Amino acid sequence: MQTSPLDLAKQLEDEGYLIDQEAATTLFLALALEKPCLIEGPAGVGKTQLALALARAEKRRLIRLQCYEGLDISKALYDWNYAKQLLRLQLAKTEDWDEIKVDLFSEEFLLSRPLLEAILSPEPVLLLIDELDKSDEEFESFLLELLAEQQVSIPELGTLTSKSKPIVLLTSNNSRDFSDALRRRCIHIYLTYPSLEREIAILGSQAPELAEGLIKDVCEFVGKTRKLPLQKLPSVSETIDFARALNALQKVELNYGDLMGTLSVLLKYPKDVAKLEERLKKWETEASYKR
Amino acid sequence: MDGWLFIKLIHALRQVSLSISSQDILDAQTCLIRYPSLPRKQLLKSLLVHRPQDVGIFETVWRIVVESNESYETEHPLDITSNKDSDENQNSQGFGGQGVGRGSGGISLTAIGDIQDLSRISKLVPFSRLEELIGKGIEFEEVVKSALAEIDYYTWVNSFDLAYQRGTLSEDEWYTHQNTRSSILREIREQVLMTQVGFDNSWEPLVRQHWMFKSLSSLSEEEKELVRSSIRKWARKLALRPGSRWKSYNKGTIDIASIVQKSVQWDGLFLRLCYRHKMPRAPELVVLCDVSNSMASFVEFLIHLVTCLRARFRKIRVYFFIDAVWDVTEFVWDDDISGVKQEIKSWGHKVSSGFSDYGAVFKELAKTKFSDVSSRAILMILGDGKNNYRPPQSEYFAEISEKVGKLFWLNPLEVKEWFETDNVMKDYKSYCSKVYRCRTASDLQRIVKDVF
Structure with a gap:
């Protein structure tokens, strides 16, 4: 258990995740109040990585529920094992029906999905509900009971309350807004692209094989690129890939003139690559003036 | 605490x-x-x-x-109009060669170039001066403009723009300047707000500045992005909402074929009922936008909404008009609406006189464009109704109204302005299914819920 946000940041750093002070404070408060934490931000800023690092830091097993459109209770919470129930019925043709019907809907025939697994787990776990914005509104409403009371209701069994108080983290890319009811139950963190210094530190820890000069050049270049009106801005993982790509090409520093052909590692849309290529010429001229 | x-x-x-x-x-x-x-x-x-x-x-x-x-x-003791700061105004030349001296005391941005120390921004305009401006009963935006003018903000901005255009400013310096510029704007707006809250002894001025309740034409770039992102969210919500055809029961109607298919799993026993998937209704949507100067900023958001909603309709047609009509439907199929913005800009110069003429527009539409529109179509018109004293020609509007299923008019003006002498709203109102005020993001949200 952490004693301060600084302590939490240190633990996460040991697990390879660098967090800023504001986000560390918010996460620390969420852990202290035992409340779910909703992490929002653009794709690739490290929302899921934060959950993974926290699970390692807290030494908890990670249970992950990846959300998508059409996700329902039978895939997220529980389902009955129909095949096993049928087998049980086949075997029990001569038995008393009253006994069987109770037996058929017992935990033995229950298939636990990630949410139920987190609730029933005897050891402490971290439940990551990833990309919740991709799921439907019905599913979001269903989650309210779990988030507020750490319990779920199964009509045939009743209410099941968590045994080990899981840490619950939810992530979202903001493709849709959530209801006030859900937001009220969570502590909210908004992660954005890291500052230059932080990104240099991240690259230093994630790709130690890279030369310091190259890391600095790449981070400055990516920082500049993020100021352009692109369809998708480069994420931290793309910065790392881009730096590694330049390293593979034996570059020890970044020259605007040598980047043609490597930009598709950084940007994912041809329109964006074209925009950046156009801008590179200007940056190159500016750089030559400076020299 | x-x-x-x-x-x-x-x-x-x-x-x-x-x-x-x-x-x-x-x-x-x-x-x-x-x-x-x-x-x-x-x-x-x-x-x-x-x-x-x-x-x-x-x-x-x-x-x-x-x-x-x-x-x-x-x-407060650190008033910027103190003698120490006025030293900066002596014999100094602004960036890009503009803005030498002011002569009236006070601080001038043109004299000090780009401000690196952001804490200094808060001391640019004296509190007493803001109180004086607010005391005159001027609107918020006007107070902000006056405060900015007093610190030579506009000259300062122009000088940097010029320098950038001439190529004497590098892109890095330009970005730094942009940051300072937005910090100054934010700071001045915040100071005016703080003064206004104190002056009115109410939180009302602050509520009015919430992006949801601000006029769509006076939004900052960040606020515009918030509105756009909200529109995307509303549109997504609508995409999930079922159409009226399957609303008879919450789950839809029973699907016999699927029930039989499923029953195979349980030895032919019907253990679980299946329902038909809900299908969104898909009528035709026709959008008419007045793109004269006063309307351009509102059109952008409506087009963004239509772009987000395109999957929900079988057919969408979008027309722009000023005193004549032209079809821009092709631009709605692209997520990037910069093409639409370009069209709004270029149209006025190419064909139009620049002054709206609703009568002529509806006459052209009724005669040429509305022959094959579905009778169940929804027609949305975005316009302020200001007709520059031209004839309204209501008979053509009535004809259009009869041809479509529903006709909604979205007007960014306040309701009392609809009845001014050169406004055609009073003539057209009776033919509309409903007329909405569409001035803020909150208005737009209400319309989305009501109409779609």
């Missing part, structure tokens, strides 16, 4: 439409007591702000309620 100050803060935040529950207050109190060493602002922001877009308003309220309370004495 002082209990009275805490209550004042909570009250103020609720007044400016932040949703704070009793549980939030309890959590905040618990943490304030349990972790006295944590920065109070950070702690309360973490626990009371649940939406990223509310951070800005929290910061402003915090400044007004907490910081102004605590640091009034330390902040």
